[in-house]
Amino acid sequence: MSQFAAERETYAYRPYEAGDAEGFLDLYRSVWGRERTTEWFRWRFEENPYTEAVPMVVAERDGELVGAEPCLAMRVSGGGTGALALQPADWIVHPDHRRRGVFSGMTESLLDRYADRAALFFNFPSEALVPGVEKFGWTVGPGPVDHYRVHDPGALLGEEGRGGRLGRLAAPFARGYARARTRLARTDPEVSVERRETVPAELLADLDAGVPGSVHVVHDEAFYRWRFANPAWATTTYLARRGGETVAAAVAVRETVGGVARTNLLAVAPRDGSADAAALRALVAAVVTDAADDDAVRVAGDAIPARVLRSFGFVAGDAFPLSTAARRCRLAVRTPDGRRLDGCDPTDFGAWSLSMADRDVA
Known part of the structure; x- marks a missing residue:
C-alpha cells in the first residue's frame, strides 16, 4: 500500500449530521479567513426548500472535522417540469490535511451517496479545482461572463x-x-x-x-x-x-x-x-x-x-x-450516463442560461 493510500484510510467520510455546523464554520474561518454565522449556515444549507437533508459529506480524523463538501440543491429545467440538481459549493480541506487524498475521498463519498438522487451536478470551480472535478467525470467549459x-x-x-x-x-x-x-x-x-x-x-x-x-x-x-x-x-x-x-x-x-x-x-x-x-x-x-x-x-x-x-x-x-484581473468563470457539469434534460444536453455549454443567483455566491 502506498503512503498516499495509507494516509487516506486514516480519514472517515460520512454524511452531514446536525452537530457538524459549528465544526464547518470553524473550518470555513480557518480556510477562507471569513467569519460566517450560524444564521448564515442555516439559511444556506438547512433551509434549502428542495431537499430535506443537508447534502454534504464531511471528512473526520480522530473525531475532528477536517474537510467538507456541501452542495446547494436547486431545480433545473430544459423547458419541462424540472429536476433536482446539486451544486457543490464551499469545498474545504484544512491546510494540515491537504495532499492526503481527502478531496478524493469526500468526492467519492458524495457521488456514491447522491448521484442517484440528482439529475445532474453543476458548479463553478476555480482553476485549481478543475483537474480534480475532471478526474471524477465533470465536463468543464466556459461559464457565464x-x-x-x-x-x-x-x-x-x-x-x-x-x-x-x-x-x-x-x-x-x-x-x-x-x-x-x-x-x-x-x-x-x-x-x-x-x-x-x-x-x-x-x-x-x-x-x-x-x-x-x-x-x-x-x-x-x-x-x-x-x-x-x-x-x-x-x-x-x-x-x-x-x-x-x-x-x-x-x-x-x-x-x-x-x-x-x-x-x-x-x-x-x-x-x-x-x-x-x-x-x-x-x-x-x-x-x-x-x-x-x-x-x-x-x-x-x-x-x-x-x-x-x-x-x-x-x-x-x-x-x-x-x-x-477578473477570475474567469468556468462551468462544470456531471450527468449520470450522459442523461439529457427535457431534450437538452447539459454538457452543451451553449445551451445554459444562468444568472448570478444560480451560482454559489453567498
Whole structure:
C-alpha cells in the first residue's frame, strides 16, 4: 500500500449530521479567513426548500472535522417540469490535511451517496479545482461572463503594488466616467421604477417563466424566498412599471468583502428575452444610481443585453483591461450516463442560461 493510500484510510467520510455546523464554520474561518454565522449556515444549507437533508459529506480524523463538501440543491429545467440538481459549493480541506487524498475521498463519498438522487451536478470551480472535478467525470467549459461597472479600480486591484497605485490614481476618473454614462444613457419617461427592501417572491415567479429551449435553474416562489434570505446581504428589489403594470424586475444585493463594497445584480425577470429594452434600461439606471458610492457593480448572465450594459459603462470581464484581473468563470457539469434534460444536453455549454443567483455566491 502506498503512503498516499495509507494516509487516506486514516480519514472517515460520512454524511452531514446536525452537530457538524459549528465544526464547518470553524473550518470555513480557518480556510477562507471569513467569519460566517450560524444564521448564515442555516439559511444556506438547512433551509434549502428542495431537499430535506443537508447534502454534504464531511471528512473526520480522530473525531475532528477536517474537510467538507456541501452542495446547494436547486431545480433545473430544459423547458419541462424540472429536476433536482446539486451544486457543490464551499469545498474545504484544512491546510494540515491537504495532499492526503481527502478531496478524493469526500468526492467519492458524495457521488456514491447522491448521484442517484440528482439529475445532474453543476458548479463553478476555480482553476485549481478543475483537474480534480475532471478526474471524477465533470465536463468543464466556459461559464457565464460577468460585466463590471468599476468606480474604484484601486479597491478591486488591491492596495499594494503598481496596480494598486494606478488604481487609486484612476478612481476619480472612473467615477466621473460612470456618472457621465448614467447621465447620457437614455431612459423612457413612461417607465417608472419602484424599490422594495423585500423580495416579492410570488410576483417575481409570475414574471419569470424560465428560458425555453435552454438549461436553466427554475426561479419559482420557493427559489426567490430562499435564495435572497441571506442574512449577510442588503437586498433591494427593483420593479419596472409601465401603465401601472410590472413589466420587468431585478434583484440586487450589496455586500462588502475584503474592504470592497460591491452591488451584485443577481436576478432579472423575465429571463426569456420578452422584457423590452426600455424597462431593462430603467432597472439598470436605478441600480447604478443607488450603487454610486460602491466600488463596483457586477452583473452576470444574458437577461440584460450587453449593449444596454455598455451604455451604462459596464465592461465584460473577459475583455481588456478586466481580463487581466477578473477570475474567469468556468462551468462544470456531471450527468449520470450522459442523461439529457427535457431534450437538452447539459454538457452543451451553449445551451445554459444562468444568472448570478444560480451560482454559489453567498
